[in-house]
Amino acid sequence: MIDIDKLEKAEKQIEQLLITPESSWREVAKIAIAVREKELFKQSGQTSFTAWVHHIAKKCDRQPSLIWRYIKAGKYYLYTVGSKEIDEIDNAVASPEALENLEKVERNAPAPVYEKLKEQVLQGNITVKETRQIEQQYRPINGKTNRGRPTKGNEGKYEHLGLVAEEINSDSNETETETERQREISKEQIAPSIAHSLKINLVNWTKTCAEMRYPPKHYQDHTEVRINFEKKRLRIDFMAVIRWSYKRPKDVFVVEIKSSQQDFASDHKWQKYLHFCHYFCFAIPSDDLDLIKTISQTTNDKVGILLIDFKGGVRENLSYPVEVYRYPIKLKPSSVSLIYETLYERVLNWSASGSGSASASDSDSVAGGEGEGEGEKIYINE
Secondary structure (H helix, E strand, O other): OOOOOOHHHHHHHHHHHHOOOOOOHHHHHHHHHHHHHOOHHHHHOOOOHHHHHHHHHHHOOOOHHHHHHHHHHHHHHHHHHOOOOHHHHHHOOOOHHHHHHHHHHHHHOOHHHHHHHHHHHHHOOOOHHHHHHHHHHHOOOOOOOOOOOOOOOOOOOHHHHOOOHHHHHOOOOOOOOOOHHHHOOOHHHHHHHHHHHHHHOHHHHHHHHOOOOOOOOEEEEEEEEEEEEOOEEEEEEEEEEEEOOOOOOOEEEEEEEOOOHHHHHOOOOHHHHHHHOOEEEEEEEOOOHHHHHHHHHHOOOOEEEEEEOHHHOOOOOOOOOEEEEEOOOOOOOOOHHHHHHHHHHHHHOOOOOOOOOOEOOOOOOOOOOOOOOOOOOOEEEO
């Protein structure tokens, strides 16, 4: 139990913890939070809690951002478990980095995705790398992450985490009905949710589209692939390069993500993407019947349609179900070599021996078939 009423005692404990190679971030967070809540930092003559954090960090030869990360992780953990007791931090099994990524996901991802991820983080059933991948997937375009110390006046406060005070003080035993925010997905969240679902379920839907009886030997996905073609700049939303076997030529899948009728109507360049792939599909929400009808009637049978079921709930792998609504017909692309030369040789780094490639049988692959490495933004010039 935290029982500190003298700043000198608190500083000695933090110093000892920070110089220990395997120190517990939980203890540092508990002591620092207690110093802030009891305003013990004033005993040293420091003008603010922020000044004290810089002071103690300098004494321990550590960066202030490290202590802020521990404080933020401790406070956010208390928020997620609905507790105001500092000693509750002892029960945290997640790392500060995982909790930090979870907090960012809460801001940007659909509530069902956040709730499922929170469950996995609090139970310690997901790695920091996996939480980082989820956070990056839902990060807003050109969005900046918040790191370092809080804004002036919010040092050590829940407001620094973007939380509402009433949420912290609410009775944790009170059963609340699911809110509209938890049931719905905002327009801005549709595209990243579809992209993430395509990535996680890559093996299944590509295998179905190509009507293959076995999973790919190697595969890799990329998002926002930019190409200069016929003096026009194109951006492919989602691309996957698939090697089914060493005896079979590779296939390139291109998917355009559409969240609404307006989104589809404003795209006048998608036909050009047929030059770069063997299979082309649109990925859309399964409950948008008008959009399904429009794409079905205005595109030919060579174009596939993938439906993402947002009503079906989030799976354990934090993705939504992907269904092949209309099978694409295999194309004979004229400029696929441009994709191969850039992605295959420079980025994927695949070789005849399979060194450095992503394999469907890799033991560390994410459930649903994610290959090795993260999707990247690639720029290609013809």
